Amino acid sequence: MSEKTLIVYYSWSGTTAKMAKLLQKVTNGKLEEIKVGADVFSNDMYQTSDIAQQQLVSGELPEVQNISNLSDYDLILVGGPVWSGQVSTPVRSFLKQTSGFQGKIAPFYTSAGSDEKYETDFGKLTDGLDVVTGIGMTSGSLQNEESASTQLSDWIKQIN
Numbered sequence: 001m002s003e004k005t006l007i008v009y010y011s012w013s014g015t016t017a018k019m020a021k022l023l024q025k026v027t028n029g030k031l032e033e034i035k036v037g038a039d040v041f042s043n044d045m046y047q048t049s050d051i052a053q054q055q056l057v058s059g060e061l062p063e064v065q066n067i068s069n070l071s072d073y074d075l076i077l078v079g080g081p082v083w084s085g086q087v088s089t090p091v092r093s094f095l096k097q098t099s100g101f102q103g104k105i106a107p108f109y110t111s112a113g114s115d116e117k118y119e120t121d122f123g124k125l126t127d128g129l130d131v132v133t134g135i136g137m138t139s140g141s142l143q144n145e146e147s148a149s150t151q152l153s154d155w156i157k158q159i160n
């Protein structure tokens with residue numbers, strides 16, 4: 001593939017990380033993990049959900065590292081978990097860095113199965129950018145790596 005692809009992802013419990021690694025193999029792109037400080041979230045899902053809600057209400061999104069040279073890429077795949085139907089707060093923080101990006105952006109995400117509003121929310125956070133249709137999976141659908149990779153490679157062909 002001649003396109004230069006960057007795969008950026010946040011993963012709280014490892015599921016999106018798995019999807020991101022499969023996408024790395026499929027695209028041969030560069031993989032970057034979005035990291036937040038160890039004390040930002042809790043190990044407990046419900047507490048993490050409360051912390052994220054507070055971040056949304058206050059507008060104080062978690063700090064994430066700068067991912068350099070985004071403009072070197074033709075396509076950025078942005079991954080993360082679905083949190084309360086929405087884009088997780090670390091991914092929201094990263095998306096602020098994409099303002100003015102000239103290439104294509106596509107969301108990929110994992111959930112427990114309820115992800116219907118995710119891409120609408122993602123679209124609002126990437127207003128003005130060239131955002132293409134994303135792909136969502138569950139940890140169950142990632143268990144069979146071969147079929148997950150086939151789905152991912154079909155998706156990549158569609159959006160390229």
Ligand SMILES: Cc1cc2nc3c(=O)[nH]c(=O)nc-3n(C[C@H](O)[C@H](O)[C@H](O)COP(=O)(O)O)c2cc1C
Nearest residue numbers: 011012013014015016081084085110111112113114
């Ligand atoms: C704070 C929080 C909120 C969540 N909200 C949803 C949700 O709205 N819908 C859903 O299907 N799954 C929800 N989940 C489940 C995760 O989206 C799912 O387990 C995901 O695959 C985790 O990805 P990760 O391991 O990369 O963090 C939530 C999980 C957490 C921790």
